[in-house]
Amino acid sequence: MSIPQAQHVPPSQIQLTTASRDSATGIDNQSADIAIDISADHSAQPNRPSSYLLERTNREEYLKTGVALYKYALKGDWEAAELILTKKRGLLRASISRGYETVLHVAAGTSHIHFVEKLVNMMEEEDLALQDVNGNTALCIAASAGSLDIIQILKKKNEALLTIRGGKGVAPAYMAAVLGQSEVACYLHRESSKEMLKNTDRENLFFSCINNCLYDLAFKLLDADKALAKARTSSQKNKTALHILARRPSAFGGSQSPRMWTRLINSFLPGLKFACKRKLRETNGALQLVDCLWEEILRDEHDDVMRMIKYPSNLLFDAVESGNYEFLATLMSSYPELVWEIDEKNRTIIHVAVLHRHASIFNLVHEIGSIKDVIVTYKDDEGNNIVHMAAKLAHQNQLNLVSGVALQMHRELVWFEEVKKTVQPQYIEMENDNGKTPQELFTEEHTVLMREGEKWMKDTATSCMLVATIIATVVFSATFSIPGGTDDHTGKPKLLKQKAFLDFTIADEIALFSSSTAMLMFLFILTSRYAENDFRKSLPLKLMIGLTCLFISIASMMMAFSTAFYLSCQYESKWVSNFTFLFAFVPVALFAFMQFPLASDMSSSIFCSSLLFQPWKYMLYQKSG
DSSP states (O other): OOOOOOOOOOGGGOOOOGGGGHHHHTOOGGGGGGOOOOOOOTTSOOOOOBOGGGSGGGHHHIIIIIHHHHHHHHHTOHHHHHHHHHHOGGGGGBOOSTTOOOHHHHHHTSSOHHHHHHHHHHSOGGGGGOOOTTSOOHHHHHHHHTOHHHHHHHHHHOGGGGGOOOGGGOOHHHHHHHTTOHHHHHHHHHHSOTTTSOHHHHHHHHHHHHHTTOHHHHHHHHHHOGGGGGOOOSSTTOOOHHHHHHTOGGGGTOSSSOOHHHHHHHHHOHHHHHHHHHHHHHHOHHHHHHHHHHHHHTTSOHHHHHHHHHSSSOHHHHHHHHTOHHHHHHHHHHOGGGGGOBOTTSOBHHHHHHHTTOHHHHGGGGTSTTHHHHHTTOOOTTSOOHHHHHHSOOOHHHHTTSSSHHHHHHHHHHHHHHHHTTSOHHHHSOOOTTSOOHHHHHHHHTHHHHHHHHHHHHHHHHHHHHHHHHHHHHHHHHTTSOTTOBOTTTOOBTTTTSHHHHHHHHHHHHHHHHHHHHHHHHHHHHTOOOOGGGGTTHHHHHHHHHHHHHHHHHHHHHHHHHHHHHHHSOOSOHHHHHHHHHHHTHHHHHHHHHHHHHHHHHHHHHHSGGGGGOOOTTSSSSOOO
């Protein structure tokens, strides 16, 4: 993992929690489980620098030299700083800010390696161990900033810096890990002595690495201390590493289920799919870490294993809710009986996968053989079977994966019909505790979505129909205003024998026919009855045809305009006509670019919806590679 570009870190403000990294790394709220505040530890006496500049009697000197040194350290202006430090070498050990930072503290938080190197050469070995108001040495500051070169310069001068902890007694390696400085964290862990990292330090560093996606270092820590597999975070949530990784689908190469086009490619090139999976497992540090964690946990008895995965929450269902298929497959491939697990509402993994619309996990029903016939009969504590789960409205984050409300309704219908195929007919008409069948529940849950889908479809059709009507009007009138005019005697076009005239005729005809077809499609949409089943194929297909014809009509209209301009205004310079053709297709390209996401979702939904539930054979009970 590459090291981020080092930036200045104000030493007096290094009061870190892993939660402060959330916005930068995309880590969810569980990262707050191991929050550490790197602030001053008043129980120990820090090795403070001289504070004479901060005294009221030396205010003038502070403003003249202290502030100047601070600015020079930030800018990396060694020549200017050297002039001051050569005259007053005592400033090397002096605080130049209210946070008790020395010049070295400030410089260590920047990327000015040359400045730090020259500065260190002027300082005594013990000067490098001075601590700021939070108890951090310059090496701690460099670790937080990810400045490996600066750390090596400091270590070469004073190797004992690796044994000096920062605020709250935190090891420098942890400070680097909590800020996601992978290369620096690995280096400090490797160089630090075993005495430096106690059990608590190793656990904090281990969880910090997982929260900040430093899986290589986490794997090394686990390899050295297998007890970390069962360690829990120090907060009240008491999560293990597996609990954290269960809700991290992005760590395993993706989230949610593969897109339609990916599944289409996989269906024709299955060998490529498995090759990619093997490559992913070889290169994905998170998968290797999960393998090692799970292998260690399985050494216990079954009851101990189940207690571990169920407390504080059931990590299997955490993974299902997050759509973390790779994580789930890794666990179940080594322990297939986990498929029988139920949550507190008596729902299996398959039931929750349907409820949260994770197709890759739901497709496990195609791989578990006859067990499927038993599992799909389970009912939750409200009497809902698996078809009732499909009848409930999907969460908004799942609906947002598809463009347009109408296509969201289409996806819901596809799910509902597919789940019905997995159960016996009696379960399709089964009533829950509220006396509702799956179909009745589906209608009730999707009333608002269907109403919004109707409005979205009508608004889209109305807008597009207006454009198609204008195009049809323009290209129809162009038929009676032929470029170059007609011969007075024969009535034939004067430019009839030119090749460009044929291009104009064809383009004009295509524009008229395609715009007329588009108008009809949008008219059909506006006059549809908007029943539930209409959203499954009829309405999306009509909209796709209409948009396709509209795109063709726009392209043909611009082609007709360009050829007509060329025939009517034949300049000697070819660049005029070339530029005309070029700019004429700008709106065509813009329309294609803006409508591509919608067109892609429509075509994949209409023609590839069955591939959404394509079983991924050999993915559950056989590990790739």
